Amino acid sequence: MATQKNTPIGIAIFGLGRIGKVHLHNLASAFRVNIKWIVDDISVHDDIRTLLQKYRLEHVTRVASLEEADTVHSDTSVTAVFVCSPTCHHELTIKKALTAGKHVFCEKPVAGSADVIKSCYAMAKKTNRTLFCGFNKRFDPDFDVIYRKKQNGDLGKVRQLIMISRDPPIPMSYIRGSGGIFHDYCIHQLDYVCYFLGERPLTVVAYGNTNSLKADDYRDCNDVDLSTIILTFRSGAIAIIETSREITYGFDQRLEVLGSKALAMCENIPLSAGKMMVASETIQNVCPDNFVRFARSYVVEVNNFLDVVEGKTECLVKPHECIMVSELAHLCEESLRTGQVVKVPPQE
Numbered sequence: 021m022a023t024q025k026n027t028p029i030g031i032a033i034f035g036l037g038r039i040g041k042v043h044l045h046n047l048a049s050a051f052r053v054n055i056k057w058i059v060d061d062i063s064v065h066d067d068i069r070t071l072l073q074k075y076r077l078e079h080v081t082r083v084a085s086l087e088e089a090d091t092v093h094s095d096t097s098v099t100a101v102f103v104c105s106p107t108c109h110h111e112l113t114i115k116k117a118l119t120a121g122k123h124v125f126c127e128k129p130v131a132g133s134a135d136v137i138k139s140c141y142a143m144a145k146k147t148n149r150t151l152f153c154g155f156n157k158r159f160d161p162d163f164d165v166i167y168r169k170k171q172n173g174d175l176g177k178v179r180q181l182i183m184i185s186r187d188p189p190i191p192m193s194y195i196r197g198s199g200g201i202f203h204d205y206c207i208h209q210l211d212y213v214c215y216f217l218g219e220r221p222l223t224v225v226a227y228g229n230t231n232s233l234k235a236d237d238y239r240d241c242n243d244v245d246l247s248t249i250i251l252t253f254r255s256g257a258i259a260i261i262e263t264s265r266e267i268t269y270g271f272d273q274r275l276e277v278l279g280s281k282a283l284a285m286c287e288n289i290p291l292s293a294g295k296m297m298v299a300s301e302t303i304q305n306v307c308p309d310n311f312v313r314f315a316r317s318y319v320v321e322v323n324n325f326l327d328v329v330e331g332k333t334e335c336l337v338k339p340h341e342c343i344m345v346s347e348l349a350h351l352c353e354e355s356l357r358t359g360q361v362v363k364v365p366p367q368e
């Protein structure tokens with residue numbers, strides 16, 4: 021299953037939108053890979069070629085249309101496929117890539133339903149290939165400081181975990197095809213709190229509303245732009261997840277963990293250390309979005325995936341965890357619809 025020692029890992033990237041560009045940027049400077057292909061709609065090929073020139077990859081990387089995807093899957097010099105297309109297209113690409121013997125890095129979520137995610141992991145098992153889900157917050161070095169404090173006992177018993185995630189506007193075209201706030205967005209936080217606590221929740225309750233400046237657009241999509249999720253755990257810990265789309269003051273990502281021995285927190289990280297102090301206020305630039313705030317996490321997660329492909333380490337994100345968080349997102353939808361606290365069924 022591992023690649024040959026010292027042979028660069030041949031990569032194909034499917035989808036070069038917002039997150040695909042982040043991975044291209046990081047892979048372009050990774051010494052152990054060759055980016056063989058980028059697959060995307062023909063309408064964006066000129067932009068892709070301009071980007072390839074920027075990274076001096078124009079003679080190395082070929083650009084394929086969606087219709088040429090099978091050519092890419094059958095290229096034996098491709099060892100790993102990055103799936104960065106909209107979520108509704110993941111399943112087909114994952115299954116074709118696995119069947120062709122490729123390892124797969126797939127952006128979160130693997131798919132919009134737990135059943136489809138199960139079938140993708142079943143295929144990964146059958147083909148003996150890695151399917152790695154890009155839950156990048158697990159790889160964030162700043163959150164990881166707190167995780168390691170918890171792991172070595174410095175926090176004591178975790179009593180409460182609060183995760184706040186508020187994002188600036190993203191195009192409504194993305195929201196429309198996203199699968200809804202719980203499967204598309206809260207899935208990051210659901211994954212992180214369960215990973216942090218190392219537990220499956222007992223109950224979940226979710227509240228949500230459309231009250232941003234684009235509330236009508238969200239209502240048209242049958243979605244909400246704000247949610248609060250509360251999860252309880254057998255250990256006694258309670259997790260509170262606050263998410264909001266469409267915020268107007270930058271990008272807001274915070275984590276707070278109350279332990280029996282200590283309180284740990286990760287505040288918002290400024291864009292730079294530079295500040296301006298005037299008579300009544302101090303002004304400092306904030307990170308504008310995910311891609312800047314979590315830039316290091318994307319590098320760490322991709323290196324982790326490449327290590328897995330090279331047989332150097334185990335995949336940190338386990339199949340049962342991806343399936344569980346998809347089920348939790350589904351239970352959040354049920355709770356929002358019914359107004360009830362929902363019991364989380366035990367793992368099958």
Ligand SMILES: NC(=O)c1ccc[n+]([C@@H]2O[C@H](COP(=O)([O-])OP(=O)(O)OC[C@H]3O[C@@H](n4cnc5c(N)ncnc54)[C@H](O)[C@@H]3O)[C@@H](O)[C@H]2O)c1
Binds near residue numbers: 036106127
């Ligand atoms: N981990 C993160 O922080 C993070 C952030 C953003 C998005 N995502 C995930 O990444 C995925 C893509 O999101 P995005 O915001 O980059 O979307 P996007 O709309 O910006 O880009 C998607 C790209 O995929 C292309 N595409 C469409 N169908 C395709 C197919 N069948 N094969 C190949 N390419 C195809 C589109 O033309 C477009 O260029 C989603 O699953 C999303 O949930 C993850």
